[in-house]
Amino acid sequence: MGFGILVLKSFILRNVFLFIRRYFTFFTFLLLQGVALWFLFSYNRFHRVKFLGIANEMTGRINSQYNKVEDYFNLKEENKRVHRLNDSLMNLLRGNFEKRDTSVVFVKDTMAYDTTGLYRRYFAKPATVVYNTVNSEKNYIQINRGSNQGIRDNSGVISSDGTVVGVVVNVSPNFSQVLSLLHVQSRLVVSLKKSGESGTIEWDGKDPRILILKRMPKTVTINKGDSIVTSGNNTLIFPKGLLVGTVAEIRVDNASGTYMLKINTATNFYSLQQVHVIENIEKEEQTVLLEDTKNKMDQTLKSPR
Amino acid sequence: MSDFVRNTIRFVLFILLQVYVLNKIPHLHRFITPYIYFLFILWLPFSVTRQWLLLIGFFTGLILDYFMMTPGLHAAACVLVAYVRPFLINLLTPKDLSEFSYREPSPKAMQWTPYAVYVLVLTLLHHTYMVFLEWLDVGNFLNFIIKVVSTTGISLLLIFTAELLFPRKLKFRTNTA
Numbered sequence: 001m002g003f004g005i006l007v008l009k010s011f012i013l014r015n016v017f018l019f020i021r022r023y024f025t026f027f028t029f030l031l032l033q034g035v036a037l038w039f040l041f042s043y044n045r046f047h048r049v050k051f052l053g054i055a056n057e058m059t060g061r062i063n064s065q066y067n068k069v070e071d072y073f074n075l076k077e078e079n080k081r082v083h084r085l086n087d088s089l090m091n092l093l094r095g096n097f098e099k100r101d102t103s104v105v106f107v108k109d110t111m112a113y114d115t116t117g118l119y120r121r122y123f124a125k126p127a128t129v130v131y132n133t134v135n136s137e138k139n140y141i142q143i144n145r146g147s148n149q150g151i152r153d154n155s156g157v158i159s160s161d162g163t164v165v166g167v168v169v170n171v172s173p174n175f176s177q178v179l180s181l182l183h184v185q186s187r188l189v190v191s192l193k194k195s196g197e198s199g200t201i202e203w204d205g206k207d208p209r210i211l212i213l214k215r216m217p218k219t220v221t222i223n224k225g226d227s228i229v230t231s232g233n234n235t236l237i238f239p240k241g242l243l244v245g246t247v248a249e250i251r252v253d254n255a256s257g258t259y260m261l262k263i264n265t266a267t268n269f270y271s272l273q274q275v276h277v278i279e280n281i282e283k284e285e286q287t288v289l290l291e292d293t294k295n296k297m298d299q300t301l302k303s304p305r
Numbered sequence: 306m307s308d309f310v311r312n313t314i315r316f317v318l319f320i321l322l323q324v325y326v327l328n329k330i331p332h333l334h335r336f337i338t339p340y341i342y343f344l345f346i347l348w349l350p351f352s353v354t355r356q357w358l359l360l361i362g363f364f365t366g367l368i369l370d371y372f373m374m375t376p377g378l379h380a381a382a383c384v385l386v387a388y389v390r391p392f393l394i395n396l397l398t399p400k401d402l403s404e405f406s407y408r409e410p411s412p413k414a415m416q417w418t419p420y421a422v423y424v425l426v427l428t429l430l431h432h433t434y435m436v437f438l439e440w441l442d443v444g445n446f447l448n449f450i451i452k453v454v455s456t457t458g459i460s461l462l463l464i465f466t467a468e469l470l471f472p473r474k475l476k477f478r479t480n481t482a
Contacts, residue, residue: 025355029388032363033381039370040377040438062372 035208057173117259122239124276127157130175132267134208135184140169141178143275147171156238156278162189164230165275176277181244182208183268188242191231195220198231201244201263211245216259222250228263232257236283308350308408315366319345324372336419339459342369342379343431344467346386347424350409355391362387382435386427393423406437411473424464425457 020027039176040130067235127149133140143149157178166186167257170177184205190213193197197220201213213228226247253260280286323342330339346362353361366383370376394410397419406412410423433453440449 025359025388026357028356029384032359032384036363036377036381036384037438039367039378040381144437272369 013174022287031151035125087161103154119283123282124158125151126175127151127277127278129272129275132269132272133181134180138184139208141180141181141184141268141272141275142164143176143178143277144174145277146174147175148173149232151277154237154283155280156242158238158242158276158278159267159272160274161266163245164238164269165269165272166170167237168277178275179199180269181211181265181267188238189231191227192216192220192222193227193229193241196231201228210248210267211263211265213261213263214253215256215260216261218252218258220259222247222259222261224248224268228261236280236286238278312345312349315348316345320369320372322472323369323407331438332468337455337459339463340432341460341463341467343383343386343427344464346390347381347427347464348409348411348473351394352408358387358390359384370431378435378438379402381438382431385434386431389430390427393426397423409473412468413472423467425461428460428464429453432460 012054019188125145127143127145129141130144131140133139141157143157151168151171153166153168153171157166157168164181166183167188168176169179169194181201182203183189184203186203188201189198189200199209199213199218204210204212204240216222224247228244228246230238230240230242230244232238243266245266247261248264249262251262252258286301319342323340327339327341334378342365345365346358349358349361362383363380366378366380367376368378398415410420412420414420415423436449436452441461
């Protein structure tokens with residue numbers, strides 16, 4: 001009896017083993033499928049899975065290696081992005097928020113002459129830089145004074161050291177945009193302090209510390225370190241003799257046979273904070289006169305004598 | 306080069322290609338991600354036993370899963386592909402094995418038509434199962450069909466391009482080595 005059961009048991013066992021052996025591949029398949037699906041659904045449910053920690057370490061290392069390479073391709077864009085972010089954060093700094101300055105109110109003096117016979121031609125108003133870039137090719141500076149504070153278009157802007165910064169190009173009620181000297185379209189008539197030779201200064205968009213002064217005639221003697229100042233004769237914007245920069249390098253432009261000067265900016269555009277807006281009180285009169293002259297000359301030339 | 310070394314190198318290249326090129330390129334469409342990594346399983350030698358095939362398939366899918374943070378998804382599809390592969394090969398290769406002396410599935414070994422059927426069926430299987438598992442999460446039957454068809458099409462294009470670009474050296478099984 002016991003023997004019979006034993007035979008039966010071994011028979012069943014043998015068949016089970018045979019069965020398993022026969023379908024071993026299929027069972028392996030089912031097992032692996034089960035494991036995979038368990039991973040999948042437990043991940044979806046709990047958003048983490050067995051071995052993810054270890055696997056993450058591995059894939060993370062490989063990914064970071066890949067990123068090292070990929071970063072080079074994105075470097076330029078990333079820099080721009082970080083710079084943009086920096087700029088926006090800079091504007092959030094507490095130092096940028098100030099009370100409106102009402103201490104200086106410009107009232108036009110009806111008595112233009114003072115007792116010594118001098119009259120006021122330029123009037124300066126203080127302003128603070130709220131936004132300034134040097135990294136772009138077209139740098140604008142935003143200052144916290146606008147039309148409500150009496151700022152007008154085409155006013156000159158100088159730094160707290162009295163050196164040239166730029167020209168106001170756009171005015172809103174409480175803010176103004178200044179076309180920085182570091183703008184590829186910026187043109188300013190300047191002259192050598194020593195001899196008074198004038199030329200136009202511009203920027204090539206490369207180094208924020210270097211301006212370019214082209215077409216200086218070779219007859220002029222120029223030394224390194226010579227001062228370049230605003231030429232009051234040719235511009236209605238700046239008073240005469242404000243420092244723009246000093247000569248850093250003298251080159252001969254072979255094409256035109258003139259000097260091309262590299263100028264160190266007198267203003268440190270990197271750390272610009274306090275500026276003054278210079279207004280030419282007589283500018284309107286001067287512009288009207290200029291226009292008038294132009295029209296008159298045109299008419300004179302047209303009309304037959 | 307031994308089969309083991311060849312296939313290991315191939316494995317690494319396929320995974321890297323899949324993770325850092327095909328998954329990174331801007332998608333043609335939100336439905337279409339080109340897949341080619343499972344070609345590794347399709348190219349494994351004939352001599353690999355079925356259990357090993359299953360294990361290799363499982364780990365291939367799992368490693369890709371860990372890169373793409375979808376544990377189990379590709380593993381399940383790869384195990385299915387690895388399971389079906391021997392049946393298909395039995396169906397599509399000549400029965401007379403004395404004539405048949407190639408190491409691994411290739412157009413040269415199986416003729417173009419059977420090979421194309423082999424690739425088509427396994428690709429379709431892989432994508433259908435994978436997209437089905439994805440579909441269990443977000444169900445939209447039309448999307449499911451479109452996705453299966455479009456991904457299969459793109460994958461087939463990639464696979465046959467790979468086949469034409471990199472014709473594998475014909476290696477014969479010999480008794481001498």
